[in-house]
Amino acid sequence: MSLYADRVHLIATENAFKIGPYIKEVEDAGNKVVRCNLGEPDFPLPKHIRDEVKRQLDADNVHYNDPQGVLPLREAVARDVSEKRGIKVTPDRVVVFPGAKPPIGLCQQTYCNPGDEIIYPSPGFPIYESFITYLSAKPMPLHLREEAGFSFTGKELERLITPRTKLIFLNFPSNPTGGVASREQIEEIAGVIRSKAQPDVRVYSDEVYENILFDGSVHRSIISVPGMEAITVLVSGVSKSYSWTGGRVGWAVFPTAEEAAIYKNLNINYFSCIPAYNQMGAKLALESPESGPEIRRMVTAFQERRDVVVKRLNSIPGVTCQTPKGAFYVFPNVGKVCEALGAVEMHAKLPEPARTLSSPATLFQLFLLFRYHVATLDRKSFGRIGSEGKHFLRVSIATAMDDLKAGMERFAEAASDRNGFAAFVKEGKRLY
Numbered sequence: 001m002s003l004y005a006d007r008v009h010l011i012a013t014e015n016a017f018k019i020g021p022y023i024k025e026v027e028d029a030g031n032k033v034v035r036c037n038l039g040e041p042d043f044p045l046p047k048h049i050r051d052e053v054k055r056q057l058d059a060d061n062v063h064y065n066d067p068q069g070v071l072p073l074r075e076a077v078a079r080d081v082s083e084k085r086g087i088k089v090t091p092d093r094v095v096v097f098p099g100a101k102p103p104i105g106l107c108q109q110t111y112c113n114p115g116d117e118i119i120y121p122s123p124g125f126p127i128y129e130s131f132i133t134y135l136s137a138k139p140m141p142l143h144l145r146e147e148a149g150f151s152f153t154g155k156e157l158e159r160l161i162t163p164r165t166k167l168i169f170l171n172f173p174s175n176p177t178g179g180v181a182s183r184e185q186i187e188e189i190a191g192v193i194r195s196k197a198q199p200d201v202r203v204y205s206d207e208v209y210e211n212i213l214f215d216g217s218v219h220r221s222i223i224s225v226p227g228m229e230a231i232t233v234l235v236s237g238v239s240k241s242y243s244w245t246g247g248r249v250g251w252a253v254f255p256t257a258e259e260a261a262i263y264k265n266l267n268i269n270y271f272s273c274i275p276a277y278n279q280m281g282a283k284l285a286l287e288s289p290e291s292g293p294e295i296r297r298m299v300t301a302f303q304e305r306r307d308v309v310v311k312r313l314n315s316i317p318g319v320t321c322q323t324p325k326g327a328f329y330v331f332p333n334v335g336k337v338c339e340a341l342g343a344v345e346m347h348a349k350l351p352e353p354a355r356t357l358s359s360p361a362t363l364f365q366l367f368l369l370f371r372y373h374v375a376t377l378d379r380k381s382f383g384r385i386g387s388e389g390k391h392f393l394r395v396s397i398a399t400a401m402d403d404l405k406a407g408m409e410r411f412a413e414a415a416s417d418r419n420g421f422a423a424f425v426k427e428g429k430r431l432y
């Protein structure tokens, strides 16, 4: 009998965390790494929120609390979502989770039996695909094409919907591409789902980057399209908007109070509850007039960095990089760099398991990290299924401007260092 259950081998991971030990190894050898790997704003938690959390701690608000989330936060979420999305949400439809990540797997567990189909964007947040395989549901990746601006049409979505489709993940603004949906696109997607999917389908609208928008772009949520509120689970949280990834507060708005109650019970089983002092900090974050200017300051900095990084990347021979409209990532195509460095052929000749566990872009990503000390993530980190032959890196711009500038210079050097690359692959130490 084996120690582990079969399903243990079916779950994947989030490489943004997984490469931490590699970065440490490079740093322990005395190098400064430019960290463009993590999806975490590099700003301090705004003071008004920090003060509120301290006040809550001083008031001893540190005990078990409502597993659905404390009522004042659920009321604040219901008000915020109602105002911004033009719908009417009541607090009994809101459930608070330790971050926006847990509802991904919990929704799959709640709505899907093995074999049921789940549609999700690829490239996309890796946890969507990771849980699908873990639960033995059927992954149906919706491939975002670069030539279409990493977007997709109603027709492309329609082709994937079958009578077994139970969940459809949407993520605007998108990680890793920075795509933002227009009103027309959202309406087209909604129309396709309403006409083709079963009435009990659920749309999981991951809106954690709802406030990180550039060039005056506006966030459009599918929940605002008439008829969609009844089948949409809207998810957001504090990690990105308030630079508070360690707060572990996220929330979901469910179509009904009855559905929310199922998640409350899952919270009881998994977490009991989420720290009340942070939930009260999140309530203040949503309600305080001081939050808007803080978000704007952060977004302005991201936009300035985006402009510098996209311009520099596009000036590197072999690199093409689109301009994201939201979130804080850029997603350059490094296909020609991989060819010029010989990465495509070298990858094809790798022994197993290195070949399966990496890709040409993975080799370039690790070369960049170990030889040029810039941490990025490869395309494969954002959905493995169907990622073959696609050569991209995700560069997080949640890093100080000077570091980013230095990082992009190193990127340019690495992209033309054919001999260094060949030696790195030949050494064979860190290829996946």
Ligand SMILES: Cc1ncc(COP(=O)(O)O)c(C=O)c1O
Pocket (backbone or CB within 6 Å): 039, 098, 099, 100, 101, 102, 125, 171, 175, 206, 208, 237, 238, 239, 245, 249, 250
């Ligand atoms: C698209 C997307 N959804 C969810 C999350 C999870 O966020 P949280 O820190 O709130 O769990 C992330 C974090 O990177 C993300 O990029």
